[in-house]
Amino acid sequence: MSVQVSIPTPLRNLTNNIDTVDAAGATIGEVLHDLEKQFPGIGDRLLDANGEVRRFVNIYLNGEDVRFLDNKNTAVKTNDEVSIVPAIAGG
Amino acid sequence: MATEFFSNLKCRECGRLYPKKAIHVCEFDFGPLEAAYDYSLIQKHISRKIIESRPQTMWRYRELLPIEGDPTVGLKVGFTPLIKADNLAKALGAKEVYIKNDAVNFPTLSFKDRVVAVALSRARELGFKIVACASTGNLANSVAANAASAGLESYVLIPADLEQGKVLNSLVYGTNVIGIHGPYDQVNRLCSEIAGKYGWGFVNVNLRPYYAEGSKSMGFEIVEQLGWEVPAHTIIPMASGSLLTKISKSYQEFMKVGIIPESKYSVHGAQASGCSPISQAFKSGTDLIKPVPKPNTIAKSLAIGTPADGYYAVNEVRNTKGACEDITDQEIVDGIKLLAETEGIFAETAGGVTVGCAKKLIETGKVPRDERIVICITGNGLKTMDAVMNHVGAPRVINPSLREFDQLLAQNPSLTV
Numbered sequence A: 001m002s003v004q005v006s007i008p009t010p011l012r013n014l015t016n017n018i019d020t021v022d023a024a025g026a027t028i029g030e031v032l033h034d035l036e037k038q039f040p041g042i043g044d045r046l047l048d049a050n051g052e053v054r055r056f057v058n059i060y061l062n063g064e065d066v067r068f069l070d071n072k073n074t075a076v077k078t079n080d081e082v083s084i085v086p087a088i089a090g091g
Numbered sequence B: 001m002a003t004e005f006f007s008n009l010k011c012r013e014c015g016r017l018y019p020k021k022a023i024h025v026c027e028f029d030f031g032p033l034e035a036a037y038d039y040s041l042i043q044k045h046i047s048r049k050i051i052e053s054r055p056q057t058m059w060r061y062r063e064l065l066p067i068e069g070d071p072t073v074g075l076k077v078g079f080t081p082l083i084k085a086d087n088l089a090k091a092l093g094a095k096e097v098y099i100k101n102d103a104v105n106f107p108t109l110s111f112k113d114r115v116v117a118v119a120l121s122r123a124r125e126l127g128f129k130i131v132a133c134a135s136t137g138n139l140a141n142s143v144a145a146n147a148a149s150a151g152l153e154s155y156v157l158i159p160a161d162l163e164q165g166k167v168l169n170s171l172v173y174g175t176n177v178i179g180i181h182g183p184y185d186q187v188n189r190l191c192s193e194i195a196g197k198y199g200w201g202f203v204n205v206n207l208r209p210y211y212a213e214g215s216k217s218m219g220f221e222i223v224e225q226l227g228w229e230v231p232a233h234t235i236i237p238m239a240s241g242s243l244l245t246k247i248s249k250s251y252q253e254f255m256k257v258g259i260i261p262e263s264k265y266s267v268h269g270a271q272a273s274g275c276s277p278i279s280q281a282f283k284s285g286t287d288l289i290k291p292v293p294k295p296n297t298i299a300k301s302l303a304i305g306t307p308a309d310g311y312y313a314v315n316e317v318r319n320t321k322g323a324c325e326d327i328t329d330q331e332i333v334d335g336i337k338l339l340a341e342t343e344g345i346f347a348e349t350a351g352g353v354t355v356g357c358a359k360k361l362i363e364t365g366k367v368p369r370d371e372r373i374v375i376c377i378t379g380n381g382l383k384t385m386d387a388v389m390n391h392v393g394a395p396r397v398i399n400p401s402l403r404e405f406d407q408l409l410a411q412n413p414s415l416t417v
Helices: A009-014 A028-038 A042-046 B039-045 B048-052 B058-064 B086-092 B112-125 B138-150 B164-171 B184-198 B208-213 B216-225 B242-256 B277-283 B310-319 B329-343 B349-363 B402-411
Strands: A002-006 A020-024 A057-061 A081-086 B006-011 B033-037 B082-084 B096-101 B130-134 B153-159 B176-180 B233-237 B266-272 B324-327 B372-377
Touching (some): A009 A042, A028 A042, A081 B184, B033 B208, B039 B058, B039 B242, B048 B216, B058 B216, B082 B216, B086 B096, B086 B329, B096 B216, B112 B130, B112 B138, B112 B208, B130 B138, B130 B184, B138 B153, B138 B164, B153 B164, B164 B176, B176 B184, B208 B242, B233 B242, B242 B266, B242 B310, B266 B277, B266 B349, B277 B310, B277 B324, B329 B349, B349 B372
Parallel strands (some): A002 A081, B096 B372, B130 B153, B233 B266, B233 B372
Antiparallel strands (some): A002 A020, A057 A081, B006 B033, B082 B096
8 A cells, every 4th residue: 555655854855855755554654664664764763762653753644643543553545645744833 | 243142953852953044853853953052152241231221122132032143023022011910919819929911012912922023033034035834823913913014925824713803913914814724733734844845934833943932031021020030930821832941941041141040930831621731741740742632722822732842841840840730711711801800901811821720720739829920921812802702791881861870870889989
């Protein structure tokens, strides 16, 4: 299964400055794993030493925060949109 | 000003240094970037006397704000009144209460003028022609107004269901107002993606390290207006949690540069129960912030379900031995009315939250009755009139007849003097 992942500016130096990439997997966790395979180093930026999504990283599936779904176990299907977004300030 | 007091951006998590550009997160761990200063240099350049000799605006603390040249936007912002609120103190059963009243901040009647003054001054230094923000209302108003006077084009993105007052208070300045279906957190996410694509200066995205520092000026002013003393207790509303952490930082910086001696203080955080992720984390004894998927409160300016600085705010509260509290919508309305009826100050819903939480913190002994308390009011009630519309009664209407007036008074003995 292949989903579209939008890459935030701070990580684009790892994706040759491409802002949207395709990645494969049946869950968010697998998608992140595939990203690391394609772009070595990106996994470390997104996951902490215990393999959990870092405190200041937000991952959205079709606009919904995966923390409200099933975190890394959230199922994805073909053509879903995954966004990786750094936490930002209030307003 | 040629002297460089503001040296770098620095990751709050890992301490890596970055150049002073329009960037806001660490490339390695996504930690927020924060302005770093040369405090020993600053110490040589400011003193109470120097500050006191300057115009009464937030820029009298210029050395501790992250711009390089002289400020060019928001030159008259800040130095709002600090009011000794004796009537409110009596109602709350406390000895000494002050209101820091940013409901009358210039030009758009909220503390956001402070952050926007810094963000847009810096945006100009960095060469941006278009500025933008994600906003719950007050920030949009301030970006729209300050961009208009600075001759910058602006876009403000807001949740589509905001209070009419806040929408109108952006539209009037000729900005581009874009309503987004969905809560603030969705607006925020979209803005983060737009900022990455269009290269605009988003005050709370890529300009965030500069923007956030503007809030410190509220704390600097409190200290100066109390005769160069840090209040024992400061009660602060929390949306993203940024204001609370920055007020605490301002107290520490004044100690660091020798403006005031080392002093103990506590900061306390106030939220609405309908969106209280930081308060809940505090009460659960954790610093893991559980996001609120669907905020539900009349305090829309505080309705941020995924507070970016929540982690830092809850730790700042704990480190200073403060507390967090949250209250219901009815208590928010009661808080607005209490402040209005005792001190003649009409605060927006966030102010009702802060006053209501102050009451609860005092009643439960978390804020001692006999110590000095400052309550931060961050926005003006004229912008959130919908929230109190049905709670303040209605005028009594009569014909222009003295007899009818006499009858009216006779029916309402409390009105006769």
